[in-house]
Amino acid sequence: MLLWSMSFGISAEVLQTASPAMLSVGRFMIGLLVLVPLAARRPGFTRTLRRPRTIILGLLGAALYYSLTNVGLVFTSAGTAALSNAALPAFTALLGLLVLRERLAVRTIVGLGRATVGVIIVAGSGLSVDIGVILCLVGLACYALYTVLLRKDSITASASPPSWGRGATAGRHTSWRVEPLVLATATAIWGTAIMLPWLGFEAVTGTSSLPSGWVGLGGLPFLGVVITAPTLVLFNYGAERLPAAITGVLTAAIPALGYLFALLLGEQPDTFTALGGAIALVGVVIASFAPPGSMLPPPDDLVGGGTHRGR
Known part of the structure; x- marks a missing residue:
């Protein structure tokens, strides 16, 4: 979330010279x-890619979210785009309830409530609704669904009984066990491929532009290496490994951390916004301590292993 919160300001700077598709694909x-x-x-890796x-x-999680967010940044400010992430915890918790039928622990509900109050205060101090915000919100809904689907497949994987046979049956079982690095990379490959026609459209219509200046030329590699790659994984x-609601609550830290990042870049502090950010972070901390039983099996069950469960 810390890396994620840094991306809005840097992306907005790169968009001063680069086109949205160039930024997204680049x-x-x-x-x-x-x-x-x-x-x-x-x-x-190859099996996951297919x-x-x-x-x-x-x-x-890649094409729609990043494309809509980057286009939204053309129509709204970086701060407003960051503040629009106030909707992500609610989106994720709601989809987790509808799709996964997750039962929320009291601690999670309290944390979600505090985080929601905090982000509403933060958003109310600077969020204005325009076409850029609408695009960002649609992108956030896509990312919330992406989060829930990650969790859904993990639950299915952990519930799949180990196969002791060989051949096709064993192959079907092991196909569930995908390392986060492998899945994130394969997802990014497909997301990039899906965005390529958009970049081609920019090139054909003459709206494509490369980043220039030290901010653009330095910002794009920074976004790719320091933010995009590690954040995906x-x-x-x-x-x-976390219930969707808890993952959603953790994203409530983005507006608060984004505001802190803006302060470090020289923005003047606002007491009201700082208070909302602090409340949101308290909610994040509360929800982060998941009660027993809310987690998935140990990582070796979730990724690649699982052989000890039948012994």
């Missing part, structure tokens, strides 16, 4: 230069 292609050499060595589920995740790892 940051992923640079990130893939880091991820692919690492993921290609891991088991199941799965329809991976294409859907790439569409929701870390978020996948966490979202597969």
